[in-house]
Amino acid sequence: MPLSEDLKELYQKVILDHSRSPRNQGQFSADSCVHIHSDNPSCGDEIDLYIRFNEDGSISDIKFEGQGCAISQASASMMTEKVKGIPRQEVLQLIQDLQHTVLGNGEVRSSGTLGELQLLEGIQKFPQRIKCALLGWRGLERALYSAKLT
Amino acid sequence: MIDLSHLRADFPILHQQVNGQPLVYFDNAASSQKPRAVIDSLVHYYENDNANVHRGLHALSNRATDAFELARDKVARFIGAGSPDELIFTRGTTESINLVANIWASEFLKPGDIILYTGMEHHSNLVPWQLAAQKSGASVKHIPVLEDGTLDLENIDALLTEQVKLFTCVHVSNSLGTINPVKELCTKCRVLGINTLIDGAQAVGHMSVNVQDIGCDFYVFSGHKMCAPTGIGGLYGRAEVLAKMPPWHGGGEMINLVTLETSTYKAAPARFEAGTPDIAGVIGLGAAIDYLETIGIDRIHEHGAALTRYAMQRLTELPGIRILGPTTADRGSLTAFHLACAHPHDLVEFANTHGLALRGGHHCTQPLMKRFQIPGSSRASFYFYNTSTEIDRMMEILHRAVTFFS
Incomplete structure (x- = not known):
């Protein structure tokens, strides 16, 4: 009974490591950040993002808290490591590329910069888990648009 | 074993x-799997007897009606109902609860009344009552669940106040496996004049169920968890309680006389079964009971x-x-x-x-x-x-x- 290759691809060592030891956990005081809550009601997964923006719209710091499956938590953890200090436009591009990567459709423009996020590709074979992988990213997208309005 | x-x-x-x-x-x-006997019963019905029930005067309609009503007899006997007239076919547990939470509640729930349920109910035995409470001005209360997964019944007598009009409880919990003492609880409620509904989704087909012995007013269940097809289930209602309930859906089969101004309605179960029912599903449910009884x-x-x-x-x-x-x-x-x-x-x-x-x-x-x-x-x-x-x-x-x- 060998472990299936698909399963190993879904739960790569890096992903399991992020889920066991999530990076950038915690929050900032409410008046110093944008707080966005995201959840998947059908499975109960939750991600709370706390984001500080620079004046140019780039992210100066980001933390998260959440509960849920390994995929949702690891993906959010990897996201927080990736997006600090990157220009806003590039983060938006990254969100799109990440979506293309897990959905397995469309062109990934910044493939060179996806880095270990490329590992989330394995989710393509588990369509019911796509919403887990994208939970934190959808929150980030909303935060970026709400930050623009302020 | x-x-x-x-x-x-x-x-x-x-x-x-x-x-x-x-x-x-x-x-x-x-959801349970389906034995060959149940699958075959559906094929047999569609290949030999398919026709609408209760209205035709031709051979196929008579055969379909006989098979349909025979299944009602089987289901009623299987759960220990006093009469087949106490057994209403529905799409399943959820629809059965919603029928009672709409129709019984519309007649009997008043502002200030209380619906008492438990902390281990399935959403389908919580949400319909919350909706009924909102509509009627009643409120909901619950019996807490203890750490060991049983109901905290220490204060049950204090909870069963005069305001409580309906008590509902899951027979076997789908999340914990707890078998609740439904007979004791229904006996208490009967003495106090509180109506009772028991959610038997995880019980029927898994253990012996006798609604008269339990002493509940309503008992609800789904066919698909007991080898029958999806989309068919049942509502047992004690005759005396059903007789006081107004119709649910209006339509064919549930009426005695229709004029352009008004209509009169049949008694249960027809009163609550407007329209063409899931005939094949009912026959499949009967076949499932036959199968379970051979085991x-x-x-x-x-x-x-x-x-x-x-x-x-x-x-x-x-x-x-x-x-x-x-x-x-x-x-x-x-x-x-x-x-x-x-x-x-x-x-x-x-x-x-x-x-x-x-x-x-x-x-x-x-x-x-x-x-x-x-x-x-x-x-x-x-x-x-x-x-x-x-x-x-x-x-x-x-x-x-x-x-x-x-």
Whole structure:
């Protein structure tokens, strides 16, 4: 009974490591950040993002808290490591590329910069888990648009 | 443990591989599999007797009507109803509860009244009552659940106040496996004039159920969890209570006389069965009962209990496991647990790649998950065609999962 290759691809060592030891956990005081809550009601997964923006719209710091499956938590953890200090436009591009990567459709423009996020590709074979992988990213997208309005 | 493994031959679906591994189907509390006899009954009906019921004067309609009403007799007898007229066919447990929460409630619930339910109800036995309360100005209260997964009945007499008009309770919990003392509770309520509804979704077809012995006013269940097709289920209503309830859907079959101004209605069960029913589903439900009775409902219960005991005993091998629900011998044929190292969805995903069908999540009992402070649980639920060898196989997979995720 060998472990299936698909399963190993879904739960790569890096992903399991992020889920066991999530990076950038915690929050900032409410008046110093944008707080966005995201959840998947059908499975109960939750991600709370706390984001500080620079004046140019780039992210100066980001933390998260959440509960849920390994995929949702690891993906959010990897996201927080990736997006600090990157220009806003590039983060938006990254969100799109990440979506293309897990959905397995469309062109990934910044493939060179996806880095270990490329590992989330394995989710393509588990369509019911796509919403887990994208939970934190959808929150980030909303935060970026709400930050623009302020 | 009694050996019922020969019955697996009756279930075509069980003999397949999933992800290259033999299927182990442990999601019976969500829906059971169907034996050849039930599948054949549907084919036979559509190939030989298909016609609308109760209205035709031709041979096919007569045959369809006979088969339909014969099934009603079987179901009524199977759950111990006093008469087939007390058995209304619905789409299942959810629709049955909604019928009562709309129609009974519209007649009997007034502002200030209380609906009492428990902290271990399925969402389908919470939400309809919350809606009914909003509409009528009544309110809802609940009986808390103790750490061991049983109801906290210490203050039950204080909870059953004069304002309580309806008490409802799950017979066998789909998340904990608890078998609730429904007879005692219904007896108390009857003395106080409180109407009662028991959710038997996990009980009928798994253990002997006698609604008259329980003494409830309503008892609801689904066919698809007891070998029958999806989309058919039942509502038992005590004749005296049904007689006081206004119609539900208006339409054909439920009327005596219709004029352009007004109409008069039939008595139960026709009063609550407007339109063409799921005739094939009802016939399939009858065939399922025939099938279950050839095995014997007590043997089915005994086997389910034995499998559950064995599974719960073996699950304790896993490090960091928390098993939910009572540890007593008398419980429903399912066990739910939480592993410290893996979220239920990851565990169920892992199991699926090994051909093992478990259920992971909140099981439509979010208040219960909150009560036990867990995001969800993994559940293995059994039926008579499952074997201890399959539980051994589950344990092999779960041990691997623990190694993988730790």
